[in-house]
């Protein structure tokens with residue numbers, strides 16, 4: 001069983017999203033702002049659509065936090081969907097008066113029988129034996145990533161107590177790629193620049209070209225994907241394990257990142273190049289450290305592995321490349337829409353358009369950070385235990401002291 005668990009619930013246009021995070025040690029300081037800060041970061045980004053202008057996501061703690069400190073009990077959070085006021089008939093959890101003509105019209109307008117290629121609509125509607133595609137659309141929507149970012153906000157706060165930092169940057173949008181020299185590292189100074197950038201990209205020249213590409217995509221009724229790099233700094237050696245398939249850190253992180261909407265590939269370090277280059281250009285040589293700043297006695301000459309060997313952290317930064325597909329909803333006229341089917345009439349048809357973004361790669365990076373933070377926070381709690389944050393920190397410090405003796 002995971003030490004840190006979280007569950008999310010809520011439909012895209014339902015009354016609210018709710019999140020339960022369980023396993024946070026007591027005594028950790030947690031303020032609403034620690035979470036709201038990350039929710040605001042997810043809502044930014046060039047290429048987002050109208051929904052982001054409607055919602056200003058903020059959490060309300062319902063349990064588990066008292067006077068700004070975790071109590072050790074499950075932390076539950078609520079995020080209200082502001083847009084629900086426009087959907088209260090269509091998405092009301094209670095039965096609605098279907099005789100009322102106003103209600104009838106609202107329900108009919110939002111009843112969907114066509115499925116959108118690239119979404120969960122097709123498989124979800126059949127699997128759950130639904131007539132209205134909306135029953136699958138509402139939960140499969142990436143609105144759910146708001147809840148992940150909320151849970152991730154708490155994981156980030158926990159990791160901060162251990163000096164561990166999880167950050168990300170956009171390194172590609174469509175065919176516009178950041179030069180190799182700007183990849184693989186994000187200094188604290190870089191990160192400030194990334195946070196200021198609408199593209200979450202530290203190279204301003206690339207960011208300008210990415211913007212142009214997104215503008216063109218919008219004009220052409222297209223959407224664009226890309227690649228984000230997610231990096232974790234300061235993870236000590238020996239997190240994860242080689243002894244079982246499901247304890248390998250790379251597998252655990254890959255699963256967390258791969259579960260994010262639109263993510264289609266996850267790589268570590270030099271990623272796919274590891275399958276192309278000869279061994280001497282893939283493995284990272286080790287030497288006695290020239291007094292590394294973290295006090296370690298050893299260092300790797302390169303970090304092509306992305307900080308993980310044999311399913312364990314090796315003391316170098318964890319570096320992941322994450323590829324996100326272009327979002328499936330395309331703003332096109334019916335005659336240019338993607339071909340699809342109507343599950344009710346069983347006829348060929350075209351995809352329908354429901355308000356949508358054009359490029360979600362910058363926001364996707366914030367979601368990937370949250371998932372990496374959650375995966376690593378769980379690993380820290382799993383290895384170092386403790387019911388109070390002080391107990392966990394004491395155990396952690398003892399391990400760091402031990403590592404210095406090796």
Ligand SMILES: Cc1cc2nc3c(=O)[nH]c(=O)nc-3n(C[C@H](O)[C@H](O)[C@H](O)COP(=O)(O)O)c2cc1C
Pocket residue numbers: 049118119120140141142145260261262263325327328329330355356357358360363364367
């Ligand atoms: C932050 C974020 C926002 C998204 N917004 C949209 C959107 O506005 N329109 C859309 O069609 N897809 C959007 N997506 C992508 C879909 O949710 C996703 O492609 C779909 O659920 C199918 O899942 P899959 O891509 O993992 O197969 C978004 C994804 C993320 C990560």
